[in-house]
Amino acid sequence: MNRRPPTGRRLINFLVSGFSVLASLLGIFLLGWIILEVIYRGLTAINFDFFIKLPTPPGMAGGGLGNAIAGTLAMTGLATLIAVPLGLLGGVYLAEYGEDSRLADNSRFSANVLMGMPSIIIGVFIYAIVVVPLKHFSGYAGALALAIIMLPVISRTTEDMLRLVPNTLRETALALGAPRWKVTVLIVFRAARAGLITGGLLGVARVSGETAPLLFTALNSPYWFRSLGEPMANLTVTIFNYAMSPYRDWQQMAWGASLLITVGVLALNLTARFVLQEKR
Amino acid sequence: MREPRVLRFFQLWPQTGAEPLGDVGFRWLSGCCALLVPLLIWAIFVQLLYYSLPTIKTFGLGFLFSQTWNPVTQEFGAASSIFGTLISTLIAMLLAVPLSMVIALLLVELAPPWISRVIGTLIELLAAIPSIIYGMWGLFVFAPFMADYVQPALGHTLGFLPLFQGPPMGIGMLTAGIILAFMILPFITMITRDVFTLVPPVVKESAYGMGSTTWEVTYKVTIPYGLVGVLGAGFLGLGRALGETMAVTFVIGNTHRISASLFAPGNSIASCLANEFAEATEPLYVSALIALGLVLFIVTYLVQVLSQILLRRMYRAWSVGL
Numbered sequence: 143m144n145r146r147p148p149t150g151r152r153l154i155n156f157l158v159s160g161f162s163v164l165a166s167l168l169g170i171f172l173l174g175w176i177i178l179e180v181i182y183r184g185l186t187a188i189n190f191d192f193f194i195k196l197p198t199p200p201g202m203a204g205g206g207l208g209n210a211i212a213g214t215l216a217m218t219g220l221a222t223l224i225a226v227p228l229g230l231l232g233g234v235y236l237a238e239y240g241e242d243s244r245l246a247d248n249s250r251f252s253a254n255v256l257m258g259m260p261s262i263i264i265g266v267f268i269y270a271i272v273v274v275p276l277k278h279f280s281g282y283a284g285a286l287a288l289a290i291i292m293l294p295v296i297s298r299t300t301e302d303m304l305r306l307v308p309n310t311l312r313e314t315a316l317a318l319g320a321p322r323w324k325v326t327v328l329i330v331f332r333a334a335r336a337g338l339i340t341g342g343l344l345g346v347a348r349v350s351g352e353t354a355p356l357l358f359t360a361l362n363s364p365y366w367f368r369s370l371g372e373p374m375a376n377l378t379v380t381i382f383n384y385a386m387s388p389y390r391d392w393q394q395m396a397w398g399a400s401l402l403i404t405v406g407v408l409a410l411n412l413t414a415r416f417v418l419q420e421k422r
Numbered sequence: 423m424r425e426p427r428v429l430r431f432f433q434l435w436p437q438t439g440a441e442p443l444g445d446v447g448f449r450w451l452s453g454c455c456a457l458l459v460p461l462l463i464w465a466i467f468v469q470l471l472y473y474s475l476p477t478i479k480t481f482g483l484g485f486l487f488s489q490t491w492n493p494v495t496q497e498f499g500a501a502s503s504i505f506g507t508l509i510s511t512l513i514a515m516l517l518a519v520p521l522s523m524v525i526a527l528l529l530v531e532l533a534p535p536w537i538s539r540v541i542g543t544l545i546e547l548l549a550a551i552p553s554i555i556y557g558m559w560g561l562f563v564f565a566p567f568m569a570d571y572v573q574p575a576l577g578h579t580l581g582f583l584p585l586f587q588g589p590p591m592g593i594g595m596l597t598a599g600i601i602l603a604f605m606i607l608p609f610i611t612m613i614t615r616d617v618f619t620l621v622p623p624v625v626k627e628s629a630y631g632m633g634s635t636t637w638e639v640t641y642k643v644t645i646p647y648g649l650v651g652v653l654g655a656g657f658l659g660l661g662r663a664l665g666e667t668m669a670v671t672f673v674i675g676n677t678h679r680i681s682a683s684l685f686a687p688g689n690s691i692a693s694c695l696a697n698e699f700a701e702a703t704e705p706l707y708v709s710a711l712i713a714l715g716l717v718l719f720i721v722t723y724l725v726q727v728l729s730q731i732l733l734r735r736m737y738r739a740w741s742v743g744l
Binding site for chain 1: 462635661730
């Protein structure tokens with residue numbers, strides 16, 4: 143065994159420590175750089191019209207992305223309505239009934255895999271089963287794609303949060319003669335409320351910035367939507383189209399939309415954290 | 423005053439020995455919801471395979487190795503997209519894995535708890551920023567920065583390698599790889615941090631007791647001890663990098679070409695889908711794109727499954743819940 147002098151070992155340790163501080167600073171610097179750049183470039187695009195007007199052709203002043211904001215809200219809302227009940231119930235099965243059964247094991251495993259699945263694949267899937275048979279792009283298809291992305295997030299956080307509820311609480315209620323489902327819905331849900339809200343918020347945050355699954359499900363549209371059954375304007379695809387266009391004012395609009403999305407997603411994330419910490 | 427009311431409430435549903443009907447129903451309902459997720463994965467696979475059949479029939483295995491991608495003559499080959507996906511992911515992994523390791527080291531071993539909590543939260547927020555925002559930032563801020571400073575410097579010093587030749591355009595394989603690295607960094611860091619935290623203090627303390635430095639403890643004790651978990655974290659990041667779509671689409675350049683230079687534009691499977699899918703009209707064109715999706719699905723599925731197996735094995739061996 144060759145021995146190195148202690149100073150050499152200490153030097154390496156010092157260098158590695160320094161490197162780790164630098165790497166962490168790089169991470170923080172990146173976060174700051176991205177956020178500041180988005181605020182700096184996006185703020186000039188944001189005014190009252192931005193929220194309520196329709197987009198204008200390139201070169202024409204004024205206009206806004208009111209339709210895209212409404213579209214994103216509607217699709218995210220519908221996706222939440224689909225994914226939250228299904229995910230919640232799935233999580234209940236994993237935590238309360240299935241535990242180590244084969245179904246629960248499979249479901250847990252698949253949820254983890256689905257969470258890491260590229261979202262564009264979900265878009266292709268929905269294109270194949272919804273858009274092709276109906277022969278047109280629609281807001282429903284977009285919402286469905288978002289719901290599939292949200293489902294495993296909700297189901298896994300629900301399970302984790304329900305597992306934190308102490309068993310004595312369940313036993314107490316069962317001892318009073320309550321059926322299991324009542325114990326779950328009235329007692330366990332109530333005890334885990336903060337966690338469940340966190341899961342929901344994280345799920346919404348996860349999908350509200352998604353672009354890839356909407357590209358060929360909801361597509362985009364320059365008009366207000368009359369129903370969810372037609373191609374639907376949304377913020378993220380608008381950002382993509384406008385950013386790739388050669389027009390300066392459209393790119394400016396894309397920055398405004400980016401600011402809106404970033405603020406929304408970060409706010410949802412911070413709220414989720416806050417809710418959970420409040421509880422603890 | 424609360425208790426009696428609660429009591430009365432529950433007595434409305436007396437237990438009669440057999441499992442109440444509501445319970446059976448609720449268990450079935452929740453079981454079906456749990457079944458939904460595995461079914462979805464199967465459905466995705468079957469659908470992708472079904473729509474890829476025309477491509478598989480027309481081109482066979484040659485689809486994977488052909489470089490031609492010509493919608494006009496209806497000739498499609500996935501080689502350039504697969505190449506681009508692999509190279510951009512490789513760059514991302516080479517950068518992100520060491521950085522994640524040392525950040526996790528700082529979070530667990532070096533920094534005082536409150537600093538570690540603050541840094542940890544900030545790194546987690548980095549993971550929350552949507553892909554498209556990375557794309558905007560990458561295209562309008564980072565790519566010009568690469569073109570003005572990084573690429574000329576690299577070309578100047580390492581220009582004798584074919585990897586770093588060509589005009590510094592900003593967009594291209596290298597920029598895409600670096601942005602991917604930034605995006606997967608938080609995921610790998612967070613899991614590595616958890617793995618490092620879970621290594622029993624006794625093991626680490628024994629090594630410290632022998633006079634090891636912090637780095638030696640990490641390198642010779644913590645990492646080998648938690649190797650399965652660290653590998654799992656790496657594969658998780660790998661899966662994310664392979665399928666990352668929007669950020670890559672913004673900066674990779676989107677041409678179906680294989681170049682030796684990292685400065686040259688290329689494309690990846692995901693970026694090709696994002697760019698061309700909505701415009702594809704010919705059935706064979708759509709089928710070829712979906713076949714690309716199938717390739718991506720299979721690769722990311724295998725990587726994810728591997729990562730899950732590794733992480734699960736670690737958590738099982740250490741008997742802590744996932």
